[in-house]
Amino acid sequence: MDRLFVPHTKPPATAPYRLVMALRLLRTRWINLVSILGVTLGVAAIIVVLSVMDGFQRDLRTMIRGTLSDVLVEIDPTNVPYEKLKADLEKIPGVDAATLQRHTFGAVPASTREAIGSRSNYIPVKVSGLIPEHERDVSKVMEYMQPMPDSTEDYAEDGFEPPEDAKPSPPDPFVLDSSEFQSVDPEVFIPDEWPRVVISEWLARRLGNAFGAKRPGDVFDLITFEEDRREDGTRRFSPATRKVVVSRIYKSGNSEFDRGNLYVDLRKSGRVFFDTSEGTVCELRIKLTPGRTVSEMRPPLARAIGAYDPEVAGWPEGRIESWQDRNRNFLRAVETEKAMLAFVLFIIVVVACFGIFATLMMMVVEKTRDIGVLRALGATPGGILAIFVINGTLVGIVGAILGYLSGVYVANRVNPIRAWLKATTGIDIFPADIYLFDEIPTYIDHGAALQFALGAAISALAFAIIPAVRAAMLRPVKALRYE
Amino acid sequence: MEDTAPLLSVHGIARTFKMGSVSLDVLRDVNLELQEGEILSIVGRSGSGKSTLLHHIGLLDRADAGEIRLRGERMPLDGAAAAGARNRFFGFVFQFYHLLPEFSALENVLMPALIREDMGSWWRQRKVLRERARSLLSSVGLAERMKHRPPQLSGGERQRVAIARALMNEPSVLLCDEPTGNLDRQSAESIRELLWNLNRETKQAMVVVTHDASLAAEGDRVQELIDGRLEQYVEST
Numbered sequence: 001m002d003r004l005f006v007p008h009t010k011p012p013a014t015a016p017y018r019l020v021m022a023l024r025l026l027r028t029r030w031i032n033l034v035s036i037l038g039v040t041l042g043v044a045a046i047i048v049v050l051s052v053m054d055g056f057q058r059d060l061r062t063m064i065r066g067t068l069s070d071v072l073v074e075i076d077p078t079n080v081p082y083e084k085l086k087a088d089l090e091k092i093p094g095v096d097a098a099t100l101q102r103h104t105f106g107a108v109p110a111s112t113r114e115a116i117g118s119r120s121n122y123i124p125v126k127v128s129g130l131i132p133e134h135e136r137d138v139s140k141v142m143e144y145m146q147p148m149p150d151s152t153e154d155y156a157e158d159g160f161e162p163p164e165d166a167k168p169s170p171p172d173p174f175v176l177d178s179s180e181f182q183s184v185d186p187e188v189f190i191p192d193e194w195p196r197v198v199i200s201e202w203l204a205r206r207l208g209n210a211f212g213a214k215r216p217g218d219v220f221d222l223i224t225f226e227e228d229r230r231e232d233g234t235r236r237f238s239p240a241t242r243k244v245v246v247s248r249i250y251k252s253g254n255s256e257f258d259r260g261n262l263y264v265d266l267r268k269s270g271r272v273f274f275d276t277s278e279g280t281v282c283e284l285r286i287k288l289t290p291g292r293t294v295s296e297m298r299p300p301l302a303r304a305i306g307a308y309d310p311e312v313a314g315w316p317e318g319r320i321e322s323w324q325d326r327n328r329n330f331l332r333a334v335e336t337e338k339a340m341l342a343f344v345l346f347i348i349v350v351v352a353c354f355g356i357f358a359t360l361m362m363m364v365v366e367k368t369r370d371i372g373v374l375r376a377l378g379a380t381p382g383g384i385l386a387i388f389v390i391n392g393t394l395v396g397i398v399g400a401i402l403g404y405l406s407g408v409y410v411a412n413r414v415n416p417i418r419a420w421l422k423a424t425t426g427i428d429i430f431p432a433d434i435y436l437f438d439e440i441p442t443y444i445d446h447g448a449a450l451q452f453a454l455g456a457a458i459s460a461l462a463f464a465i466i467p468a469v470r471a472a473m474l475r476p477v478k479a480l481r482y483e
Numbered sequence: 484m485e486d487t488a489p490l491l492s493v494h495g496i497a498r499t500f501k502m503g504s505v506s507l508d509v510l511r512d513v514n515l516e517l518q519e520g521e522i523l524s525i526v527g528r529s530g531s532g533k534s535t536l537l538h539h540i541g542l543l544d545r546a547d548a549g550e551i552r553l554r555g556e557r558m559p560l561d562g563a564a565a566a567g568a569r570n571r572f573f574g575f576v577f578q579f580y581h582l583l584p585e586f587s588a589l590e591n592v593l594m595p596a597l598i599r600e601d602m603g604s605w606w607r608q609r610k611v612l613r614e615r616a617r618s619l620l621s622s623v624g625l626a627e628r629m630k631h632r633p634p635q636l637s638g639g640e641r642q643r644v645a646i647a648r649a650l651m652n653e654p655s656v657l658l659c660d661e662p663t664g665n666l667d668r669q670s671a672e673s674i675r676e677l678l679w680n681l682n683r684e685t686k687q688a689m690v691v692v693t694h695d696a697s698l699a700a701e702g703d704r705v706q707e708l709i710d711g712r713l714e715q716y717v718e719s720t
Contacts, residue, residue: 010563011570012601020597024585373581376543377648378570378598380563477535477544480581 011380018383021374022390025363032391035359036399038352043403043456044410046345047449051411053338054448055441060334063254066140067261068323069099069285071294071301075309075319077102077274077282085284085308086134092300094292097137101283102129102266102274106224108207123206127197127224127273129266132172138287141263144250145173145198148216173198173248174265176216190219195269196247197222200258204249218246222262224273242272294322342452349456352399353463356392360467364388364474371471372479381472388468389461396460400453407449414440488555490688491517491656496539496549497711498532509535510546511711517656520686522679524702526694526716531708533692534660540690541573541658542566553655570598574649578661580641582633588644589629592616595651619647623677639670646677650687657681657689663698675701 026032082100089098103126110121136142147153148169155162170176174196199207204214214220226240244264252258264273284305288297298316305320306313312320324331364371371384410417418440422428430440496513499506509532517523527533538544540551542558542565551558553572559565574595575581582591596612597605605612620629623643633641642662649657662678663671675698681687691702699705705716 010567011598014602015598015600016602016605017594017597028585369581370583373583374594374598375566376541376569376575376577376581377595378566380566382563383598475544477538480543480577 011378011383013382015379015383017374017379018386018390021387022394025367025387025391026394029359029363031359031362032395035352035355035395036402038355039349039396039399039456039460040403040406042345042349042352043400043453044407045348046342046452047404047407047444048410048414049341049345050338050448050452051407051442051444052414052440053334053341054445055443057334057338058443059441060254061331063252063257064327064331065323066144067252067254067257068326069138070288070292070323071284071286071297072321072323072326073284073286073301073305073312073319075282075284075305075312080282080308085305088304088307089284089286089301092297092304094289094297094300095286096289097134097287099131099134099138099285100266101135101285102270103127103283104129104224104273106222108203108223109221110206122223123203124260125203125222125262126260127222127262127264129264129270129274131266132174135285138285141250141252142173144252146201146249146251148248169248172265173250174263174268176245176247190217190245194219195222195242195244195264195272197244197269198248198250198263199246200261201249201251202255202258203262204246214246214249216246216248219243220246294320294325346452346455349452350459353396353456353459356395356460357463357467359395360388360392360464361470363391364467364471367471368474368479368482371474372476372482375474375476376480384474385468385472388471389464392464392468393457393461396457396464399460400456403456404449404453408444408446411442411444414442488552489516490519490521490554491515491540491690492552492555493540494550494552496536496546496551498535498539498544498546508711510539513549513708513711513713515706515713517688517690520682520688521704522682522689522691522702524699524705524716525690525692525708525713526696526699526705527708529694532711533694533708536708536713537658537660537690537692540656541575542569543575570595571652572655574652574654574657576642576645576649576657576659576662578664580633580638580645580665582641582644582648584633587630587632588620588625588636588640588647589613589616591633591644592619592647592651595648599652616647616651619650620644623647637670638666639673642666642670642674643677646674646681650681655688657687659689659691659693661693661695662691663695664693671695671698 080100086098086100089095106125106127107122108125110123130141132142147157150166151169152162152166153169155166176190176196199214201213207214207220220243221241222244223239223241225237228236228238230236250258250263264270266274286301288294298320301320302313302316374384375381418429493513493515496510497508498510499508501507513536515523525533525536535544539546539549542551542560545561545565551560553568558568558572582588583594586594593612593616596616600608600612617626617629620626620643623646625640625643625647628636628640633644636644642665646657646662657678659678663674666674678689678691679701682689689702691698693699699716706713707716708714
């Protein structure tokens with residue numbers, strides 16, 4: 001019987017020479033370092049940039065979120081019995097709290113001196129009337145209000161022991177005892193009936209003069225609109241200028257928001273600003289129980305609010321908004337920018353993987369004779385393929401790990417690095433007056449970072465396949481004769 | 484029947500190379516037999532196909548026709564099975580040594596075992612296999628050069644490492660392609676002595692391809708490859 005040679009002599013699929021050879025080629029070819037460096041830089045760049053973008057996005061969301069509530073509904077302010085509507089809404093399962101804000105628009109002369117005879121130096125503002133004790137339940141607006149200057153809280157916030165004569169800030173930021181405060185001009189008397197307003201730190205600076213920014217107790221002119229009902233039933237709106245008193249300063253951190261908002265207490269000063277005009281906007285602000293979504297709460301909210309404003313019931317999708325809906329375009333723009341950056345940066349990683357491809361192609365040519373030798377010693381084409389695939393993948397894995405580590409390191413120390421760069425080169429890579437933040441915000445999403453690192457390693461593997469197949473297809477005799 | 488079968492038998496090996504429209508019959512119906520412990524020398528002019536024949540015998544290349552048997556069993560001519568058979572039953576010694584430059588002498592000698600074993604058995608036997616590689620290097624006179632890499636060795640030393648490597652998996656047949664062809668006279672002589680001593684001491688069967696008539700003459704039999712056929716060698720006067 002003619003017997004074919006027993007097939008069990010096939011070399012084992014896990015023969016160690018593949019790994020040994022791949023590791024040795026990795027160790028002895030300095031050009032591999034260039035490939036590793038390419039992947040490292042690419043992955044690190046992705047992690048650093050996306051961490052900054054993530055930090056930026058998160059801080060931005062927190063800031064936007066802080067000034068808004070979970071649900072915002074604009075309703076017709078006429079005939080809205082606030083307390084009753086609030087009670088109705090808070091009975092709905094899933095609603096934690098509800099309140100309202102009324103808004104009107106006005107302008108503030110940019111400075112007392114310049115305002116005279118100047119038509120352009122007016123700062124447009126949105127006057128928001130709120131009920132402080134209710135607002136506390138639905139947003140962080142009240143938390144943004146700073147303590148009174150030289151109060152015990154102010155000293156404590158700055159890390160100093162308050163002096164004995166320091167007093168705590170009044171709990172109500174819209175209260176200002178006029179006897180204790182004087183305007184920068186001692187001749188100015190502050191009557192109790194002048195509305196108290198909480199202005200942003202930005203506006204306080206903007207309205208300041210040689211004596212500094214506006215402080216609690218300072219007075220400025222606020223122009224709003226008053227409705228004038230005529231005998232024939234028509235209405236006219238005419239500007240009315242009022243003296244208002246700064247009772248507190250707030251800072252939300254969102255400079256865009258801070259720029260145009262000032263707050264008044266609806267119950268103390270609402271009549272002055274809102275009840276005179278039907279054009280004022282009434283905004284319901286609702287806080288949901290954590291875990292509830294706006295889309296699931298829309299029908300019960302529409303039913304409850306619809307009893308007072310039929311338009312809300314008629315089009316709940318358009319009138320009952322989440323805080324994200326209110327800022328949809330902005331949030332989407334940031335998200336899109338982040339996605340585009342991630343895409344572009346991943347292309348850098350792919351370009352780095354071309355380095356692996358080129359290195360391996362070169363190595364296959366250089367090692368042609370050795371490939372022939374290995375085949376003569378019994379290596380299979382699959383074994384040769386594995387050597388180069390392992391080599392390329394190892395380059396990718398090492399590069400990805402180093403990229404991940406260095407990316408996380410840099411992302412964690414981006415602010416000290418920025419400070420160092422500024423100190424040594426004078427270049428500030430993140431000017432605080434341009435961006436919304438004082439520091440570069442970073443948030444490292446380790447899950448996403450690892451995904452990018454894994455993507456880099458997989459790309460490296462993919463780019464190693466073509467050179468590896470080329471090596472595996474070499475005929476051993478031809479390879480041995482290669483010079 | 485099998486007891487009487489020769490160690491190696493080659494039947495009807497033929498190989499034609501095509502270069503464009505020209506066909507070159509390098510091997511035509513080549514037959515040979517090799518007994519246990521025998522040294523067969525094959526001589527021939529340069530380009531006569533000696534190395535090609537050796538590559539076919541060692542399953543490194545596939546012939547157009549013919550078969551190769553080892554102790555009566557037909558060898559696979561290609562694929563992973565041929566690679567496995569090549570690894571276990573044949574040891575190659577090349578004219579240009581063909582050592583792997585990234586590895587030390589010891590690691591080069593271990594390479595056939597690294598190909599033969601799987602990861603688990605390699606790990607279990609690594610000490611035994613290392614010991615065997617060391618002893619092989621000692622037996623070829625390189626006990627002091629084990630950690631040297633090929634570029635740090637002389638031509639003769641490299642060929643000794645190559646011989647030790649070829650012997651690592653205890654091959655049935657050692658296939659030597661011009662083993663002294665790239666060496667000076669003194670080194671060539673020492674390699675010849677090494678091979679022939681090996682044959683005397685371990686009965687290692689060998690096929691030695693050479694164009695060096697004096698080296699060939701020391702084989703048990705000498706055959707000449709003429710026009711693609713093996714013929715009895717007749718020494719020209």
